[in-house]
Amino acid sequence: MKLHTLRPAAGAVRNNKRVGRGQGSGKGGTAAKGHKGAQSRSGYSRKLGFEGGQMPLYRRVPKFGFKNPNRVAYTPVNLDTLQKIAESKGITSFGPAEFVQLGFASKNEKVKVLGRGELATGIEVSAHAFSASALESIEKAGGKAQTL
Structure with missing residues (x-):
């Protein structure tokens, strides 16, 4: 095979009509454009969503829902995950910098600690929010929870 012998596969290229x-x-x-009408004229371009005069789908379907502009979105982190990392890497205190470094959240994201799993060791956690069960588990294990 050489560059000058390369060709498209048989039947892959067809001549224009x-x-x-x-x-x-x-x-x-x-x-092949039929007789008269906008579509036979030069320069014709159909509006986006136009269905030939029929009521278009985006107007047939009702508006739905609401996006709250003041919603605060948290990135969840569970206690079992923190326990695994505490055991494997020996980290005893978790803050925003650690969450970013470990890849749980990006720099500007807020973190919420959730209560799935058990803590065997007391760890210090600083996060933007805690669930009630997470707070209880952290304090029961002898750790500290600080809300930022």
């Missing part, structure tokens, strides 16, 4: 080239071609006269 040559419309408007005389009656003998079978595609002369109206150039």
